[in-house]
Structure formats: C-alpha cells, structure tokens
Amino acid sequence: MRAFEVVDADGERVRVTAGSDPELFWALRGGGGDFALITSIELNLFETPHLYGGQIVWPADRTGEVFDAFRSITAGAPRELPVWINRTAPPPPSVAEPYLLHLLGLRLPHLAEAVRGRQAALVARLGGAVSGRKPYTFLAPGGSAAxxxxxxxxxRLRRIKRERDPGHVFRANFPVPGRTS
Known part of the structure; x- marks a missing residue:
C-alpha cells in the first residue's frame, strides 16, 4: 500500500500515507472497517523477472505428508513468498500465513463428534505452529475482532479507534472496540 484516500469520522476527505499519518495508515492495512471510509487505494507495483501461479492438487490420503512438506518448505521461505495450503473436503480447513488455522464445517448434529475429532487431529498435527486466531475476513456471526x-x-487498534472515531461513526461487522449496540 502506498496511500489511501478516505472520508474520516468528521466527514473530511483525507489522503493517508505512512508518512502523513502512520497510525491510521497501519490500521487501514488490515484492521477492519472501523476507522474511515476508504474511497481509493494506491498500490506500489514491483517489477519481477518471473511470476508463478497455479494450484497443485493432492489426494486426501496424502494430507499429512503435504502439510509436513508445506511446513518444512515455508519455515525458511522469505516473507515475500505468498503461499497457502487448502485441504478441500467437507469440512474444508485452510492454513494461512503463518500457520493460522481456520476450520469450517457443516453443523450437522450426527457428524459433530466425528468433525471435532478430525479437527483435533489436524490441530495436533500442526502442533505449536497454530495460533488459535482466525483471519479477520473469516470471522463469522457471533465472532469478535479479538x-x-x-x-x-x-x-493498538482500539486506541486508534478511540482517537479517530470516538463517536463510532464507522462500525465494521466485527468492531475493534468490542460489541456496541
């Protein structure tokens, strides 16, 4: 991100950069929608000699082996290398940067015990590499920014919210100051 054009809680149009307003710039780069109405984003572009992309698919019976290989390869990978792993089979869990584990599943009572067991096995396999947090964009109804x-x-996000929007003009689906009614 290079800059944001925003409308702030006072209704003012403002250009926000890392130099002009470091705290708000930081919050806008992933803190949710609680700080300002973003009307434009300016991105830096980087020249690259090679660009690779695509998907590699493995059979489900190799899940453990694939997770182990992923952890081994990404442990020493540069932060600039955007990679992720998805295991897509009901329920479809995903592992994201760096090893955040978010498990999704159908809430079918007759499968609940089996699903919990499967989820526990996946978490145990990832060991201490799992933080227990969810990506902000994966929060579901009833969830919180915490x-x-x-x-x-x-x-830090709560402090910025209090300073920039004390009247709670902006309210994200999962507000950083906690639930407000």
Whole structure:
C-alpha cells in the first residue's frame, strides 16, 4: 500500500500515507472497517523477472505428508513468498500465513463428534505452529475482532479507534472496540 484516500469520522476527505499519518495508515492495512471510509487505494507495483501461479492438487490420503512438506518448505521461505495450503473436503480447513488455522464445517448434529475429532487431529498435527486466531475476513456471526488479532495489536487498534472515531461513526461487522449496540 502506498496511500489511501478516505472520508474520516468528521466527514473530511483525507489522503493517508505512512508518512502523513502512520497510525491510521497501519490500521487501514488490515484492521477492519472501523476507522474511515476508504474511497481509493494506491498500490506500489514491483517489477519481477518471473511470476508463478497455479494450484497443485493432492489426494486426501496424502494430507499429512503435504502439510509436513508445506511446513518444512515455508519455515525458511522469505516473507515475500505468498503461499497457502487448502485441504478441500467437507469440512474444508485452510492454513494461512503463518500457520493460522481456520476450520469450517457443516453443523450437522450426527457428524459433530466425528468433525471435532478430525479437527483435533489436524490441530495436533500442526502442533505449536497454530495460533488459535482466525483471519479477520473469516470471522463469522457471533465472532469478535479479538479472535483475529493478538492482544497487543487489538489494543493498538482500539486506541486508534478511540482517537479517530470516538463517536463510532464507522462500525465494521466485527468492531475493534468490542460489541456496541
């Protein structure tokens, strides 16, 4: 991100950059929709000699082996390497940066025990690499921003919210100041 054009809580149009307003710039880069109405985003582009993309699919019976290989390869990979792994089979879990585990599943009572067992096995296999947090964009009804951010990050987002929008003009689906009615 290079810059954001926003409308702030006072209704003012503002250009926000890392130099002009470091705290708001930081919050806008992933803190949810609680800080301003973003009307435009300016991105940096980087020249690259090679670009690779695509999907590799493995059979379900190789899940453990594939997860192990993924963890081994990404452990020393540069942060600039955007890779992720998905295991798509009901229920479809996904592992995202760096090893955030979010499990989705059908809420069918007759499958609940089996699903919980399968989820527990996946979590155990990933060991200490799993944080227990969810990506903010994966939060579901009833969730809170506290499930997505570490405590120090959430505290910083809450401080920025109090400073920039004390009247709660902006309310994200999962507001950083906690539930408001």
């Amino acid at each position: 499930q997505a951010f570490p405590a120090d990050t959430l505290a």
